[in-house]
Amino acid sequence: MAFHKIAYLEWARRYMGTVRHDLARSNIKTLSRDELGISIDHVDTGLVDEAGQPALRKSLAGRYGISPDRVFISNGATMGIFLACAASLEPGDEILLETPNYEPLYRIPQHLGAVIKTFERRFDRGWQVDLEEFERRVNRHTKAILMTNLHNPSGVGTNPDKMLTIGQIARDHGARVIVSEVYLDASFAPGLRPAVSFGDPMISIGSLSKVYGLGGLRVGWVAAGEEVIHRIHEVQDYIAGGMSAPSQSLALLALSKADALTERCKRIVQNNLKILADWLKRHPEFGWVEPEGGTVALLRLPAPLDAMDLSNHLRERHSTLVVPGDFFWLRGFIRISLGIDEEVLRAGLKNLGSALDHFTTRG
Secondary structure, three states: OOOOOOHHHHHHHHHOOOOOEEOOOOOOOOOOHHHHOOOHHHOOOOOOOOOOOHHHHHHHHHHHOOOHHHEEEEEHHHHHHHHHHHHHOOOOOEEEEEEOOOOHHHHHHHHOOOEEEEEEOOHHHOOOOOHHHHHHHOOOOEEEEEEEOOOOOOOOOOOHHHHHHHHHHHHHOOOEEEEEOOOHHHEOOOOOOOHHHHOOOEEEEEEOOOOOOOHHHOEEEEEOOHHHHHHHHHHHOOOOOOOOHHHHHHHHHHHHOHHHHHHHHHHHHHHHHHHHHHHHHHOOOOEEOOOOEOOEEEEEOOOOOOHHHHHHHHHHHHOEEOEEHHHHOOOOEEEEEOOOOHHHHHHHHHHHHHHHHHHHHHO
8 A cells, every 4th residue: 555755744854953943843842851850760661551551541631621531642643643534534535624734634534545625724814714614615425524723834723612613513414523732732812622622523632742842752642532532442453552651651740740831832932923023023025824822833925935945045045944835735835933942033034034035136
């Protein structure tokens, strides 16, 4: 069986970490061992429960307000997305996918043989889900809806009323809603809730990578109804025998400090948002919808500047990396990181301004 390459991840492996000013990363800067407060007593090397360590599942279940048997620990969020899709889809099933989108949300169901339809989030509507368009696109053939909250790549949130309506529409058509929520814990907007808290047919995907700065643990999870979790167990038997015990024990430690770690993320991001907003005031050629949290921002380029050309120029001439929106089905935009050191952001934005001058002069 052929796997289609995931172009964004291939590009990221090739270029991230190779430049002086990396504005392409989507996670908060890595949390150190000292910041987390790790001691050898925190590291469990014992037997692994294939669904995840009971204490870790109990901790996550408490955050979602569900029972621990509705939580499954996965090898990162992308594996969680794969497991949720594999548990929900058969070849030929129709899914509804948001655009712009995170590429694995497209590639995974494509690989599983799904028929992919889309609904559009638009810049001129603040990247919000248009419920009227959404409802028109859902039909009796729709088996799953795939989306993100906070939205990747824009950082815009979907409020509880709208998420409830999305769930009701899906329920009326017999479809599930799979929501990647890896940025949700760093939302600035009060009251945003995980999808699974709205009941069946909602599925939440989470991880410790983006907001908590612990991507090296490779800990993600799926929170869903019992039927989905039961099916995930069957799928998991073909993949691996459960997550690493040391990673799960450190994840449990991190979740015990969740409030402090999410505040760390928000503090870094809000400081960088002020820097970016000030820079944009001096460069009104760019457009944006200010993110409501998370660790990334999406900038609209002045026409007719091409995002791939700009990204290549920045990398080759200025040792600076930004993500072309083309990887998210979105031409004429770039995504930049807000989870990095202030001096890296300032230098990268200065180089972005120089690159704009280069293309403007050349034109």
